[in-house]
Amino acid sequence: MIIAVDGPAASGKGTLAKRLAAQYGLAYLDTGRTYRGVALAMRRAGASFEDVTAAVETARRIDFDALEDPEMTSTEAGEGASRIAVMPDLRAALVERQRAFAERAAREGRGAVLDGRDVGTVILPDATVKLFVTADVAERARRRALELYGIAHGPEFDALLEMLRRRDARDSGRAASPLKQAPDAYLLDTTDMDAEAAFSAAVRVVERALVA
Ligand SMILES: Nc1ncnc2c1ncn2[C@@H]1O[C@H](COP(=O)(O)OP(=O)(O)OP(=O)(O)O)[C@@H](O)[C@H]1O
Numbered sequence: 001m002i003i004a005v006d007g008p009a010a011s012g013k014g015t016l017a018k019r020l021a022a023q024y025g026l027a028y029l030d031t032g033r034t035y036r037g038v039a040l041a042m043r044r045a046g047a048s049f050e051d052v053t054a055a056v057e058t059a060r061r062i063d064f065d066a067l068e069d070p071e072m073t074s075t076e077a078g079e080g081a082s083r084i085a086v087m088p089d090l091r092a093a094l095v096e097r098q099r100a101f102a103e104r105a106a107r108e109g110r111g112a113v114l115d116g117r118d119v120g121t122v123i124l125p126d127a128t129v130k131l132f133v134t135a136d137v138a139e140r141a142r143r144r145a146l147e148l149y150g151i152a153h154g155p156e157f158d159a160l161l162e163m164l165r166r167r168d169a170r171d172s173g174r175a176a177s178p179l180k181q182a183p184d185a186y187l188l189d190t191t192d193m194d195a196e197a198a199f200s201a202a203v204r205v206v207e208r209a210l211v212a
């Protein structure tokens with residue numbers, strides 16, 4: 001079984017995808033981390049975020065099993081990832097490897113769950129189940145502020161809200177594989193759901209797909 005989970009930043013898609021992987025014994029890849037990993041490696045090498053050649057070379061050699069650097073979750077890494085993600089050649093290099101990850105898991109009889117922005121539309125258009133996870137932008141900023149600062153108001157919240165709006169606009173507005181719901185994806189709006197309720201709703205969608 002292959003599950004595609006897409007959605008905007010801080011919508012809870014990673015939390016959900018990890019739980020689905022554990023529930024069904026699937027391999028898991030956070031494709032956002034592959035973009036973040038390339039952005040961090042480029043920054044450390046002093047490369048410009050507009051340098052397509054450096055981006056493609058970095059994407060071809062980056063180790064998908066070593067994307068655990070604590071800096072990876074920083075707002076700066078997310079911003080860098082979103083800036084380089086507009087380059088079609090970089091996307092093509094990463095998509096090839098993201099697809100290979102899912103194909104290897106399928107060959108091993110395990111299946112996979114990938115989360116990101118273009119999993120259901122571009123990387124794995126034939127996925128068994130597609131979920132598009134979203135939530136109101138203010139709720140997403142609240143969740144991220146709680147996660148990063150332990151508070152959900154004040155200047156930190158305002159800055160995160162502004163950052164998420166900018167990121168949504170860039171990710172949805174770019175020409176190359178923009179963030180959008182696949183026509184056959186199930187829309188899961190978690191604005192009024194906690195993580196447990198979102199997981200239960202997703203499991204119901206998966207179970208329905210498995211008996212269909
Ligand atoms: N349904 C939910 N209700 C409340 N909080 C949630 C819910 N789902 C996830 N969270 C929390 O919201 C925050 C963002 O979730 P998560 O990191 O899974 O989002 P994401 O979409 O994967 O983010 P990113 O795009 O940055 O990778 C985390 O602190 C997570 O614990």
Ligand SMILES: Nc1ccn([C@@H]2O[C@H](COP(=O)(O)O)[C@@H](O)[C@H]2O)c(=O)n1
Nearest residue numbers: 009031032033035081082085116117118
């Ligand atoms: N399939 C994907 C995944 C991510 N991106 C870009 O990377 C940024 C960071 O992703 P997170 O999921 O870690 O927030 C994101 O804003 C996208 O620009 C992508 O293009 N495609």
